[in-house]
Amino acid sequence: MTRVIEACDLSKAYGDVQAVDHVTLAVKEGALFGLLGPNGSGKTTMIRMLTGQTRPTGGEASVLGIDVVKDPVGVRKRVGIIPEQETPPSFLTAIEYLKFVAAVRKIPDIGKKADWWFDFLDFADKKDVLCKDLSRGTRQKLMFTQAFIHEPALALIDEPLINFDPIMQDLVKDYLADYVKKGRTIFISTHILEVAEEICSEFAILHKGKLLHAGPIAELKERGEHLPAFFLSLVRKDHHV
Numbered sequence: 001m002t003r004v005i006e007a008c009d010l011s012k013a014y015g016d017v018q019a020v021d022h023v024t025l026a027v028k029e030g031a032l033f034g035l036l037g038p039n040g041s042g043k044t045t046m047i048r049m050l051t052g053q054t055r056p057t058g059g060e061a062s063v064l065g066i067d068v069v070k071d072p073v074g075v076r077k078r079v080g081i082i083p084e085q086e087t088p089p090s091f092l093t094a095i096e097y098l099k100f101v102a103a104v105r106k107i108p109d110i111g112k113k114a115d116w117w118f119d120f121l122d123f124a125d126k127k128d129v130l131c132k133d134l135s136r137g138t139r140q141k142l143m144f145t146q147a148f149i150h151e152p153a154l155a156l157i158d159e160p161l162i163n164f165d166p167i168m169q170d171l172v173k174d175y176l177a178d179y180v181k182k183g184r185t186i187f188i189s190t191h192i193l194e195v196a197e198e199i200c201s202e203f204a205i206l207h208k209g210k211l212l213h214a215g216p217i218a219e220l221k222e223r224g225e226h227l228p229a230f231f232l233s234l235v236r237k238d239h240h241v
């Protein structure tokens, strides 16, 4: 089985803060991988390192076979990314932003593809609205569109469901679950453990930058355990160490 993400002893320190602390992790092709962890546990830092947005201070990682330190631009070209709290440029309209993304990524037939996404995520009426005037959820729809419009082999999303209403959450959840059925891979961070349990094939738990657990969801299910309870007991236990 091909490994699309491999991290070995990956670390990131911000001064005295060890945001990610010697994490070794592998993600297989076709996985829907959920990275879980309390606030400040290092999830965003991990995603930023894996997408070449920030340089590790230790260890190494490759994504789709590309070294994230040696060729961060190469990684960013190949993957789809929704960074934490990132919004589209305020001075462009929704369609202008997608055309800009298409030009950078050399995506053909952008008009047709964009229309499919406007329709799918139900925001065709916002096509010509400036991004600064879009609601938060609609901006997230646009970010979601830019991450998937070129159908990347791997997408990394920091909190895919944040800002979405329940109808959108359901739609996006199904989209992610279907996406990996075609052999592509998704790596998400999330606080919504019930969703992770429902759609992820594999998960990992970070706490204070350290990896507490990594493995298939099926393993928990076989033991009759539920992810939220497993997560809480593991993190609480570690908290008192």
Ligand SMILES: Nc1ncnc2c1ncn2[C@@H]1O[C@H](COP(=O)(O)OP(=O)(O)OP(=O)(O)O)[C@@H](O)[C@H]1O
Pocket: 014, 017, 018, 019, 037, 038, 039, 040, 041, 042, 043, 044, 045, 046
């Ligand atoms: N640019 C930065 N400069 C200094 N410290 C940082 C920086 N980015 C993150 N940190 C610190 O690194 C640690 C991990 O932060 P990170 O954002 O990766 O956590 P997280 O798991 O994504 O949290 P959340 O669930 O709240 O999004 C925190 O202690 C945070 O304060």
Ligand SMILES: [Mg+2]
Pocket: 043, 044, 045, 084, 158
């Ligand atoms: Mg985060």
